[in-house]
Amino acid sequence: MPAAGEVRIAANGDAEAVAHWLAEYRASPRTQRAYRREAERLLLWLGEQGRGLGSLRREDLDAFEAFLADPQPRARWTGPARPRTSPEWRPFRGPLSAASRRQSLVILQGLFAWLVEAGWVSHNPFRLMRDKRRRLDNRQGRVERYLERSLWEWLWAWLNRPLSQRATPRQRFERERQRLVFGFAYLLAPRISEMSAARMHDFHRREGRWWWRVVGKGDKVAAIPVPPDMLPLLEAWRAQLGLAPLPEPGEATPLLRALNGTRPLGDNRLYRLVRETFQEAAEALEDERGRAVAPQVARLRQATPHWLRHTALTHQAQAGVELRFLAATARHARLDTTTRYLHAEDEEWHQQQAAHGLVARGDDAL
Structure with a gap:
């Protein structure tokens, strides 16, 4: 927790500080739910290590991103959708895609920017992640998760x-x-x-x-x-x-x-x-x-x-x-x-490419 006198919000811990940030989105319930999910995952990940938001450093973010890509142990972190009150509730339904990981980092960068202004943390480690790197992490071609x-x-x-x-x-x-x-x-x-x-x-x-x-x-x-x-x-x-x-x-x-x-x-x-x-x-x-x-x-x-x-x-x-x-x-x-x-x-491209072969089709032999 920050030193007394530096804090500009009334909070007794990281969870309350995050709750103040989430309250800024009360007019957008869907956005608020999405932001709460990402903040909660970070808090739980830090909590497993006995750490708080103020301890997060740039070198931690690669480990956190890897965790988002493969939350381990699976039984502890992943499971089917359940009400939050259920003992079977888990923070993840499965590993996050590159796009979802990038979105999580963007949301958390916004959280830390707000916490810095609130005096709750001293710096925003997410700002040290180069934008180019995050874009490369999100390299994708066409959408493949669909039914033919x-x-x-x-x-x-x-x-x-x-x-x-x-x-x-x-x-x-x-x-x-x-x-x-x-x-x-x-x-x-x-x-x-x-x-x-x-x-x-x-x-x-x-x-x-x-x-x-x-x-x-x-x-x-x-x-x-x-x-x-x-x-x-x-x-x-x-x-x-x-x-x-x-x-x-x-x-x-x-x-x-x-x-x-x-x-x-x-x-x-x-x-x-x-x-x-x-x-x-x-x-x-x-x-x-x-x-x-x-x-x-x-x-x-x-x-x-x-x-x-x-x-x-x-x-x-x-x-x-x-x-x-x-x-x-x-x-x-x-x-x-x-x-x-x-x-x-x-399909059209594939058909036209098929006309190109090791032996020309339809041509007379020498």
Whole structure:
């Protein structure tokens, strides 16, 4: 803890100091949750060593970044999504990607900048990490965490398989909810927090066209065109809930709901629902087609909810959606982020490259 008289916030420890910083983001709950997660990981990592924020030095940051890439021991640090009150809760769901590690370091640099101004720590070690180095750590090509179109089409057909006539009301409810979740994710490319926060009246009609209103990162409001295939999914889900076919203005009730049909579905439960569905689908595909589809089964087992967003944007790009509209749907601040989804030319390039061989094709021999 800093020496008396130097501190400009009322805090009795690092956790309280971080809480003051997080309070600055109370108007942006999603940002606040993301920032709390990164700060908490750092505090826990330091706590394992019996250290505090003020002890952090530049030489520690490489070890911390390596820890983010592979939290060890796994049983102590990683696990499936659970409520924070659960004894099974863990700070990580798995190792962080290069992009996620970079984002964590950027967030923590902001935390330390604030703590320096507050007089809680004497310096900001993150500022000593050269920007060039952090960018190189984040080198990535195109997005690869998505389902190829043939695998997506199999998955969607599987989600639409007929239920047994003896299916229970709960099974029918869960099936309709699965269809809505996966269809919503594929057609509109939402983030998982945006899906769980969606309200019925976020789907609204303007000048004869349907739009989805979403509050995304940084509390930025956007309106996304609703594809025609989304409306039958909405109607079927609302019929399951005993509601009129399409949402009405002012209908502020949750879109996604728990089994009681009224309580909203939280981020963690939605994450588990999607992951469980992917695992169930992987087992079904393996049973159906055996070892011939082992790579596709492996991808389903690996997939997370964010894969659905990547899949949606990649398939839109492959379908020829213009970059400016793709960026608007994704709500990316930078076009170079969106271009990572442009796989559309790969097949044509591969076909043309195949014309180049060790022996010319179609030419007469000497």
